[in-house]
Amino acid sequence: MFKELKRTKVFRDPLYGYVEVKYEVIEKLIDSKEVQRLRRIRQLSGVNMVFQTAEHSRFCHALGTYQVANLVLSHVEGASLLTPYEQILFLISALLHDIGHGPYSHAFENILDVRHEEMSARIITYPNSDIYKILVNHQINPNDVADIIRKKSKYKVVEKLISSQLDVDRLDYLARDAYFTGATYGNIDINRLLRSLIITKDDVLVRASGIHSVESYLMSRYHMYFQVYYHPVARAYELLLETIYLRIKDLSQNNIKINANLEDFLNVIKDSNNLDSYNQIDDSYVAGFIKQLVKSEDEILNKFANAVLNRKLFSYIELDEFANLAEIKPYLNKKYYYYESSVSAVAYLISKGENEIQILLPNNTITTLGKYSKIIEALANQSYKEVKRIYYFKD
């Protein structure tokens, strides 16, 4: 149905050997300027300040997620229940799910007040985007892809495969981030996991016999959160960026001119639907204006831009019984200098049922993972436990 390439195109990848591209539409989407932009955004923002090898881009994660989707289609029982159109939607959504990310995405979302998934959906449905045109040219409705990313429940199984507590996105990034940081916790036995899954007409289930691979995957997730994603030093670095973003926003809302190359950034702050400007913004764009802000007349911008370049990070304390509160008193709630941070790495969320991972028992009834595994129940509780930190910037 969908046009195939004459010869499968491959991208070398350390995790899967190859990323394999069979359809023309996928090839063209990879070449689109919106997907290519992901080459210039690091997957792990400031984590490279702690794990110096973590320089990999969101682009290779996009390809990786797409390849996991490929593997799902070829290895998971029941995948053939998906129609050809659903299958291609699945591959495309896997590839495109993260195109809405900005540089230092967490900080960026805080300023914009729009989540990256929403930005992804907007870009896909923006008639001026390469992506939109490619999709339309290949008889794919961009709104279908956007609806999957926005979770409109139109293609429920595909949605679940793209974004749930066990999805192609997480399978790729846990393994990938472990590989590129050198953390050893992200070892996921993806072959075994895929063999445990069953796609039915309206759901994705895990056989009870595969419980160990799921437990192991969630433990990886839990450890990666605490060891990598929420590393306090990485956060301390990202807060510098967040402070600069915030100050820029504050100044621009007060119509105070900043002497730096900030046009696209200001456009986006003013209107998050300005997707042409959005597409200009990437890690090196930010690195560019930070270098200029080093000489800014605004004291805050000046100070924090210099802090970035000289790696002068926010200090932090954990709010536990041993916390020395006197230390932070002078900073309390002082704008730009003080942040509270609650890290609760929810490796698994026990909920009212339908969002949980569904376990297919030997007698063909279904239960939830939270009920089936005491370990995961404990993990869910443990990972809820908030670690509260106060970050403050000492002059």
Add this chain to the structure above:
Amino acid sequence: MFKELKRTKVFRDPLYGYVEVKYEVIEKLIDSKEVQRLRRIRQLSGVNMVFQTAEHSRFCHALGTYQVANLVLSHVEGASLLTPYEQILFLISALLHDIGHGPYSHAFENILDVRHEEMSARIITYPNSDIYKILVNHQINPNDVADIIRKKSKYKVVEKLISSQLDVDRLDYLARDAYFTGATYGNIDINRLLRSLIITKDDVLVRASGIHSVESYLMSRYHMYFQVYYHPVARAYELLLETIYLRIKDLSQNNIKINANLEDFLNVIKDSNNLDSYNQIDDSYVAGFIKQLVKSEDEILNKFANAVLNRKLFSYIELDEFANLAEIKPYLNKKYYYYESSVSAVAYLISKGENEIQILLPNNTITTLGKYSKIIEALANQSYKEVKRIYYFKD
């Protein structure tokens, strides 16, 4: 103090690159007939019937455990608190801890009613053994080694490093058995784990900051139990051996002659202190008499020896809500044909304290792992959960 080799001798090993031997006493012990016998005993008994690559011997595990001890001495903070004599005792005990194993050890212990640790200690202190002579020649008291293996609390720190809930034995075998089975659960970050340990004058502690590597290690242990060590089919195979062992014992106690080469085996059954005979018994010894028993006049031996060769295994059911009890009724308690098996893979044991893994908190107080980690608490409870199986042999 202890004689060093002119040049470090090495054994290639897939897990550590090399096993490195610096002391003459270690080199000679490795060459002793008692350690060499471990080459002829598979580490995982019948597991190779399920994981066909699991043919590795107890010998390579002995070398591996020794090498982990090496790494402890060179990498763990506080290792230098051990005296030179304690250090060499540690290396030697690591190498020798398993020499008391027999072929299909679990079944063998059941017949002998002596645990392999006790057999190890006896061999070490048996004046006719190579090991005894080598130790004495190198000014090492064999009783000191035996006491460590028998846990006499004379060298408490060494004892704990050799055998506790986090010891060099487990660190090697989890990783090794995972490597040779192809299971992916045994990935242990040994570098990180060793960096988390602290040896004090009278204990071995884990820094709280290393909690993730310990949690991860125990999860590996838990998964290896269920996926590999207690695999029901491996058990079903080992029960054939156990039945043959048992029948031989029963016949010999009734003075019924068996037409096979069984002298050493019968010697040992009669007197588990017959260490010369003990040393003759290994996997190929058992394979040898099983081939002969195929034509035995004793119906039981005949039947089960044939079953081994033709891989006709015990059947089993799990005693859960779905169990079909009618199926097993004819076999109930029928000697040789019926076994009850309770698998409770205790990946971690929460106890009254001193046997637990000790966690050193940032404020320099100490707590137990069971209290510190909810996940491990759940793991301990979950892994207690018994799986009850009935094995029965259908003619």
Add this chain to the structure above:
Amino acid sequence: MFKELKRTKVFRDPLYGYVEVKYEVIEKLIDSKEVQRLRRIRQLSGVNMVFQTAEHSRFCHALGTYQVANLVLSHVEGASLLTPYEQILFLISALLHDIGHGPYSHAFENILDVRHEEMSARIITYPNSDIYKILVNHQINPNDVADIIRKKSKYKVVEKLISSQLDVDRLDYLARDAYFTGATYGNIDINRLLRSLIITKDDVLVRASGIHSVESYLMSRYHMYFQVYYHPVARAYELLLETIYLRIKDLSQNNIKINANLEDFLNVIKDSNNLDSYNQIDDSYVAGFIKQLVKSEDEILNKFANAVLNRKLFSYIELDEFANLAEIKPYLNKKYYYYESSVSAVAYLISKGENEIQILLPNNTITTLGKYSKIIEALANQSYKEVKRIYYFKD
């Protein structure tokens, strides 16, 4: 065409994740007693005396070779040119190619004067074998399989895939033996290699663009030969076995009775077509009679059986400029005590053309690897270089 299993059966394997069995005939062949016998024969005979982890069996190599054949069918361009019958013949031949091996195969072949390939073919076409019956039951002509193994040029492409200078056998064993010894030289990028191959109507070609993966594979082969397969100490150990085999043969031809369990072995020496006896002989069979020969009245058997158990190996010198010939003078040509050995590890054989690896150039002409790559030309020459060793046994 060929009966498929309801659900793909898998065997865990560290190299490929899983060995996947789709056809009933393959499942049944794996369960045959002739294939199961390979569980009891070590892949690398005496190499475990040097690399102590090399205990893996010929069984796991048989499964591995079969799995590589699977990968060829699913990944190599042009594989669909093979008819369904040829495809199944290919899978079966891959699985069965080594069933003719005996224990310590090299020594065994020397005594029997029959190569293991010929023995494999005989077993496959022996109407009493499980294999024969299974094949016939599944509409496969055993002679077709035997002809492939005997290289009768009936199914040329399949033959080439099974046995040539780049075949599924070597791809598996190089990688596997590297994995289980811990040698690091056998790293083969099998994904890339398979992508470089093209199956045509009557040949298997390698694209010139894939030259690097082929060069790398042959270098691995070369290094594995020198580092592992022809390790002089492994050879020194195997010569003990060879001497015992030889002495048994000599005595039996002179009708001298040997006091040990040797019936099947003697049967086979007398008549290599005695396949029922052949099937009884495996590593533990040999271990069994060696233990008995320790007390043999025949001085030679006695001496060498004791040597095996006490690891008293043949000494050796290399016949180079530095050789101390005086050392070996007393042993010169003394039967049982003296062997000459010429090791020429032919990692690649440059021949008159058709047996060479064929390279498909960008202009669609074909050349040979020996002409195309200077490195391989040098490798071929270098690996021809004979290392001559004299092995002699000092009392």
Add this chain to the structure above:
Amino acid sequence: MFKELKRTKVFRDPLYGYVEVKYEVIEKLIDSKEVQRLRRIRQLSGVNMVFQTAEHSRFCHALGTYQVANLVLSHVEGASLLTPYEQILFLISALLHDIGHGPYSHAFENILDVRHEEMSARIITYPNSDIYKILVNHQINPNDVADIIRKKSKYKVVEKLISSQLDVDRLDYLARDAYFTGATYGNIDINRLLRSLIITKDDVLVRASGIHSVESYLMSRYHMYFQVYYHPVARAYELLLETIYLRIKDLSQNNIKINANLEDFLNVIKDSNNLDSYNQIDDSYVAGFIKQLVKSEDEILNKFANAVLNRKLFSYIELDEFANLAEIKPYLNKKYYYYESSVSAVAYLISKGENEIQILLPNNTITTLGKYSKIIEALANQSYKEVKRIYYFKD
């Protein structure tokens, strides 16, 4: 002698587990702005356009090279012949050897006409650099480090370990670049290699018994050259940068103003000794001005800046028998649009002796690798073979 840190500081690294820092001077050097700048320069310039995961920085290679030096000191026989001062010089030189690299280094060197090694030496001896001050503060003469990098033969053994045909630099980058590209050719058995080395008073030798690990290392090098480093598409991308650099230089020499943020770049072109400006220039600096040049009034800058952003690469043909010369005729020698490129990946250089890898024979004489190994001789010849390519830019 040199101040040690209270507790060894570690950096996680996927290749070695950890990079370990014991001395204060190393810690401070890592924190210097000149070493930190390497975080912002990709190790493999434009290779990420072909291998999308190759985003790793020169910073992690600097740490890795330093760690290999650490391993040399702790594992290589004879390392203790180096004085404490030489040892610390070795560690420092390993860490600093690449600080002179600019963004897209090859292109940059072509413009500046200064090699990066010379730039490294200048930075180290520049009194305003952090590095200079740190060294002086720790009683290390910066000129000693610079002399090693400039190969002044003052510390011959250290020089050889830092830069020769078998040095810590190459050992790290081959393995690292393989890891981060996913190429599988860079697998180097560093443990075994280090065990093969011997440091003598005035040289670094390789035992003949280690020949296989050296052959294997050089084959890796050879394959990495052709598969990764000289990949024609990576080169085609880098030529865009080179063209832009060149045009900027030409315009500035003609005093034509360019409307972009180029001050530091122009300073450096004018005077390569302007190290303050040099230190400002990194990958994101270049990314920054390229974005500005997209709207340049200069047609050449405009065209090529746009080409970079839209990945419109140079075309190329190989000058072999099949070359279509008509295709390139219109571009012949047209400045900016035409480049000739001769790739001769010299994986090993056979020279008049002293620069070759020295092999220590069993009889304690020394020969060169080129004489000792036919394979390396062929490799040397084969890798000399030039591949000539014409790159041209089609409007």
